[in-house]
Amino acid sequence: MPAPERIPSRGLTEEGLRTLLAEGELTVLGQVRGASNAVLYCTVAHEGEVRHCVYKPVAGEQPLWDFPDGTLAQREVAAYEISEATGWGIVPPTVLRKGPYGEGMCQLWIEAEPEGDETTAAPSNGLPPLLALVEDEEPGEGWKAVGFADVGEGRTALLVHADDPRLRRLAVLDAVINNGDRKGGHLLPAPGGRLYGIDHGVTFNADDKLRTLLWGWAGEPLTPEATEVLDRLSAALEPGAALVTRLAELITTAETEALRGRVESLRTSGRHPQPSGDWPAIPWPPV
Template sequence: MPAPERIPSRGLTEAGLKTLLAQGELTVLGQVRGASNAVLYCTVAYEGEERPCVYKPVAGEQPLWDFPDGTLAQREVAAYELSEATGWGLVPPTVLREGPYGEGMCQLWIEADETAEESAADGGGVHGLPPLLGLVEDEEPGDGWKAVGFAEVGEGKTALLVHADDPRLRRLAVLDAVINNGDRKGGHLLPAPGGRLFGIDHGVTFNADDKLRTLLWGWAGEPLTAEAVEVLDALSAALEPGAALATRLGELITVVELDALRERVSGLRKSGRHPQPSGEWPAIPWPPV
């Protein structure tokens, strides 16, 4: 399986970026508005290197009744570790560290591709949504698109919500199924320069109960790709008790959640198909953006 192109790092390796995030000096520049928990935009500097980043202190998290154990910050880091184990590199470098407001998650800031944003504004998608998503008036998606479901668009009208039939999104759909992502919104998809796609905001993941809520249902019930099957086989081995990944995740999520993670991987390998909505939990997050 070919390795994805790494994050443009101006000379820093993935390990170097993690060292920068973990040991660098954090300077808070402002707050990202509109989030339900504290999200601080910062710079992090270490040994002459400086990068923008996001810092989410645990002290700024709102309690969630269905996630009583651990912290959202720990789950964000666990999602990064799992993403790295797939070899797909779908989550920006993320660490757990002390900061100006206590322990929290620190993640490399990814600038969205401005040309992709312009494409959305010019008709390549829906303004306010990544160009990988769209709304169409027809009852069926066009070529190159997958249907998610119908959405109200005002004045009693509905439109078909679609996402691109894109291998990057399909990889992310597999990752979300594995980590049991309860909040895959359109705003959590970041097309980056160079053709990379990142997913962010993974605080509500790894629940032992089925919580999968996503805009990426277009492949529901379809066979997994050969690449995805290969990745799931590798994850199964990496999650065996005593393996490095299992040990690391055991520091971030509960024993019950780790067992449930193993069961999800096993279930996907046995079915060989993308999961379908369970019907016991809202399938699409709200608001979808």
Template sequence: MPAPERIPSRGLTDTELLTLLAEGRLTVLGQVRGASNAVLHCTVAYEGEERTCVYKPVAGEQPLWDFPDGTLAQREVAAYEVSEATGWGLVPPTVLRDGPYGQGMCQLWIETPGGGTEPSLLALVESEEPGEGWKAVGFAEVGEGRTALLVHADDPRLRRLAVLDAVINNGDRKGGHLLPAPGGRLYGIDHGVTFNADDKLRTLLWGWAGEPLTSEAVEALGLLAAELAPGAALATRLAELITRAEVEALRGRVAGLRTAGRHPEPSGAWPAIPWPPV
């Protein structure tokens, strides 16, 4: 299965980037506004190398009634570990470490052309059909009694993320969590509300719901299933980050996707689209 290109890192390997994030000196530059939890924009420096990063201290997390165990930071790291096991590299390098405000998640900052989501990834169209190259999500109110069809691109990068979200049970895949990077890479961020043992999947990427999985997705799920076997490296690592019940539920979701061979559909037991969607 061909893997996407790695993050442009000015000579640093992925292992070196993880070491930099875990061992480097964190310097807080400021706070990212608009987030429900503390999100700090930082630099991290180690042995002459420096990068920008996001640091989310556990002390700045707001309690969630439906995620009473562990921390959001641990779930962010678990999402990175699972993404790496698929071979797709969909989540920026992420570690759990101590920082100026205690333990938290530290993730490589991804510079995005234009500073946000590509306009070609999400759109509202005044039509009942998505049009060529687009997949329909659903209708949304746009004011003055009018509705528009929310669509996303029929893009293999988004399709990989849709599979990852189904695996990790992502409860909050918004448009603002899609980061296009130089070189055509696309990353997903903000994975704090993931891995719940109950169905919590809420995403904007429902366009492939019910459709057969691609062959590369089937292969990636096979790799992931092997890594989740009891005693395997990923299973051991995840046991340090999420609960035993959540690891078992993760195995069950992977097995269910492999058996069904299709993208999941909204269950109807939980709102299918996050709010606000962006």
């Protein structure tokens, strides 16, 4: 796949970016390797604006035993809609559209800050790394423990993530959308200190599927900010609301009801969820 190239272009609003993604001409440049489903690296051009994007055609999705076939693209768009409803803007602009290989998800390409090794995303803007493996039994100051990992040769190391408010927002979003695959490689620190989460195809299942590397706040009280966001999200998920109408195009009624139930459960408990024990809590591979 060609290396990302900065394309000069004047600024666009969020709505403008969605229009560009939905109506622009898609040109496939290459394939993102290592993904379980087809992920195509493209440019999208519309009315003089050009951006890089990711196009995931439904035809390139691999069947999953616990999700209906051909629904992962819609779930990615639904995750974007919920992200926008929170006001956090954690998920890059994402639309459902037709492309060279049929209908699929089209998402703005995020040019991430340079990373460190395979377990550490180290922004160059002075912010701390997001994930690390450490030899200690307890996390150091500014870190949250996830659990011990086998690092080979009979050795274990403690997997930790940063005690970072950007990650904490993402942990709340994942609990809301029931993300079954929050890996380290799905965290994109962008220029300017912004953090995005990507790859949200395995979400919104009516059953508990939460698998994440962001368990460091499990059982801890939600922040006041998160509580306010959940209150707004609860109102936005009332039957007949615009968000519910939009979600009806993307996920099932039962999944929307389960989504509403997760929001209410978080509001009632006032705490980050803990692993249920009924499902592997950490995705594999973790990165």
